[in-house]
Amino acid sequence: MRQDRIGFLFLTPALIAVVLFYLLPVVMTAVFAFTNMSTSTGIRGGDYMLTEGSLRDLREQGLNEATLSHLADAGYVVDAEGLAALAEAFGAPLAERVEAALGGQSFATGRDLERALRDLRAPEIRMTRDRKRAADLFQRSVLNIRHDTAAALAADLSAAGIPQSEQDPIVEVAYTGWSWTTRNFELLLSLPSTARYAINTLIYVALTLVIFNVGLGLFLAISTFYLPERTAATFRAIWFMPRILPPVLYVLMWKWLMWDNGFLASALAPFGVERINWMMHSEYHAWVAVILINGVVGASFGMIIFASAIKAIPQTMLLASEVDGATRWQQVRFIILPQMRWPILFVTAYQTLSLLASFEYILLSTGGGPGSATEVWAMAAFRTALNNYGGNLQYGMGATFALVLVIIGTALSLLYLRFFNFQALLAKPRIER
């Protein structure tokens, strides 16, 4: 087999996965952002149904009262059309009897008509089930009936005697599905909470990154570098654990530490410190908790990257500086830190994106609270679309939130592609065939 053929064969499964779960979702996020999809509209387009609620809406829109009361009252009418249907279903004799006894009459509910039919004592409809079936043939109300298409609803409206000229607004109100809209973007720009989420995200990313991923990460890498191997390994293992532990367990440990009946509260109580929930007591407590929890995981990422970069520094450089009488601090300042420029850039670039989109630890610890003090952008998207207490999930609005992140994410990762030495990766295969 030729190698380009094998190449495509080898790539195909990965390509399918990428198309289905990266390209399609990126495009669909943009598409969904222009819809008003939510739990109540469903996601598959809708049907047409008039309810009491839609009548209220129509009254507000100024539909004339006559039509409204017609819509509200239209119930069961014994008319020619219904009689024809009845003749077909149960035979002409019954239809004639019904026409003679009830022709032209209206009934508010199906039950009223059934009662009238029972009083006829016709053998064809002796069974309750049959009577119900017969009564249904005369139903002319359009309330609370699902219609699959606009045309079906319009036909029923005509049958109920609503003039063609007034049907359009009624059909529009009756639509239960989703529709295209740009309202999400208007909302996004006008809601005060949007700015709040943006600022929260900025604080969260900046503080976690600077203090922990880079700051603490560097400190851990450099300090363990100067310690004897076994001592260093112990500390590295302690700081590596948060990364390996499942997030649910990791956050549970922090909750236990900071919750109001937890370790901190109990340990400080003998010293006269009031028992409080150290994680949720105030906005500041929550922020410290969120940044600590994310930061410790981030610090271990930094530590690993920086530690391996320090290992790559030629020993001779460090030995020479020691011979020249450099102190440890001077060594760090003038030899190690300058070599850390690229690793720091890498950690910053990589973690900015990953922090920007992550909300797992926040969701598990403060849940965005107290209030929405620690709610970040990615979590707002998640909550709006997938998980809120109200229960009406706003898929369209959530997608709009997510779209902003998707755009930033795509732009930044394309930028990194330019930024980090791409040509080196492209080393040409050395076998032609």
Add this chain to the structure above:
Amino acid sequence: MQEQRAPNARHWPLIAGLVALSAPLVVMYLYQVIDTVTTTPPGSIIPDGVTLGHWRFLAGPLSEGGPSVWSLAGNTLVFATCTALVVTSVSVTAAYALSRLNMPGRGFFLGGLIVLHAFPTITLIVAVFLILQYMGLYDTLTGVILVKVAFELPFGIWIMKGFYDSVPWEIEMAGVTDGADRFTVWRLLVLPQVQPGLAALLIFSFLSGWSEFILPLVLAPANAPQVLATYLAGIIADDRFADFSLFKAVSIFYALPVLAIYMIFQKKLMNIYGGGTKG
């Protein structure tokens, strides 16, 4: 400078600083284990008795009609194992194509790989949630596995490509000169060379699947496909159980495979996590 000797006077200030920094973590780790087998009076931090009561969930469901941890562990095992196997097998071929095969569009695919590797996948969750609903895979373990695999793939291919890149060309040249086609060369000569990479990726993606929380939470919230992560988060959030010792026992049960794998493969994992994608 790495010194093999025992700590000397010069090291102590540094060690003292590190101990102070690490103390909260160590306290958390210690109590995470101790609390599962002891009782502690309310408001105290010193245990006063030994008990196995916190492990009662092993015998039967915690609440009437609740799931048993064993079936949850089964789901989690299926989820993590399938994720690991599929991620590894898809990565192992795709990475070879990207690393070694001369094919049109290779540069484009490589660029795409780097972009995907940096791209924060979790932002796609809203769209993926709706797409799974359209596909009819919502609330199934299959759906979550597919999404998890796709999200892990860029990392997996990246890692495997690194391993392929370090295989000497001479091995392949020799195979090709002897008349074998590239597929045979890959299967018989190259694959054995990247076996450490295969093992590392299998372990990594298994752990990643075992720990995954958000995807099962969003894409399969029903009871049948529930995994340990979502179950544990559920009982922690549930007001009926306000018992940290119980949570800790369940979470130790949940994390046992992770801890075991960590003990065995510590060194290997530290290397591979350097390229990881978490927080």
